[in-house]
Amino acid sequence: MRDHTQTLDKRAYHIFNNVIDFIITAGIVIALGIGAFSIFVDVKKTNDLKIGYTGYSMKDLGAVAWLKVAKTDIDFPIMQGKTNMEYLNKNPLGQMDLAGSIFLDSTNSPQFTDPYSVIYGHHLDDGLMFGALDAYLKKSYLEGHTNGTLETSSGRKYQLKLFSCFHVLSDNPIVFNASTQKTTEKVRDYINKQDPNHLSYDESLPIVALSTCVNATSENRVVVFGTIK
Structure with a gap:
């Protein structure tokens, strides 16, 4: 047993x-x-x-526009949220993502009919997202990389011409005040003051600012200015 x-x-x-x-x-x-x-x-x-999510269309992503800059890796859909926080940590596929999206200021017209528009993007290593904007701080680079296109979801296609780049504090009331910017005059005056040797441009055209942070802790932003027509 x-x-x-x-x-x-x-x-x-x-x-x-x-x-x-x-x-x-x-x-x-x-x-x-x-x-x-x-x-x-x-x-x-x-x-x-x-x-740059080039395998998707603007309609697929719900993007308001698409930004391309010749001879660079900037080839991205532009999103727009109800606030500027919406796409800060959400990618164009709607997924939570620390890299976020390239996005238009929530107060700007998605058809880029405003006299001044601001487009934001995170600064990532290896020139990803708007990390590629760093190179524009060198005037010689800017001179060789001025052209681009901006196409809206309605099919309107603008020619982008970049003409200036410099550091701006994140709380700058002129550069980051798209909601109350009724004219480009203040922006033009500020650019002339900060970068008097900027490239020539047509002052009658709307201005677009491409903005990214310098790094995770800095209050400085790298901002590239251009016109669209």
Whole structure:
């Protein structure tokens, strides 16, 4: 009887060990699967940033416009939220993402009919998103990378001409005040003061500002100014 009981105990112990081993193995497989999926998602997000979501249309993304700058990696949909916080950490696919989106100031016309418009984007490493704007701080680079296009969701296509770039504090009431900017005069005067040697441009045209942070802790912003026609 004792031998029979011991045999049953051994079998039960063996079964218990097998169950535990299976649970541990399954847990490892699930963890590896989750890890692999996370890597896949991160790689896809990085690839989306590198190619500028060019595999999607404005309609697919609900974008208000598309920005391209010749001879650069800037080729992105422009989103617009009800507030400027909406797309700060949300990508054009609607997913939560620290890289956020390139987005138009919430108070600006999505058809870019305002005399002054501001477009924001995060500063990422390797020139991703608006990290590419850093290069414009060198006048020689600006001179060779002035042309671009801005197409709205309604099909209107503007020619973009970049003419100035410099650092601006994040609370600047002129550069970052698109909601009350009825004229480009104050912006033009400010550009002339901060960058008197800017490239020539047609002062009768609307101005567009492309803005990004210098880094995560700085109050400075890199702002590139251009006209659209």
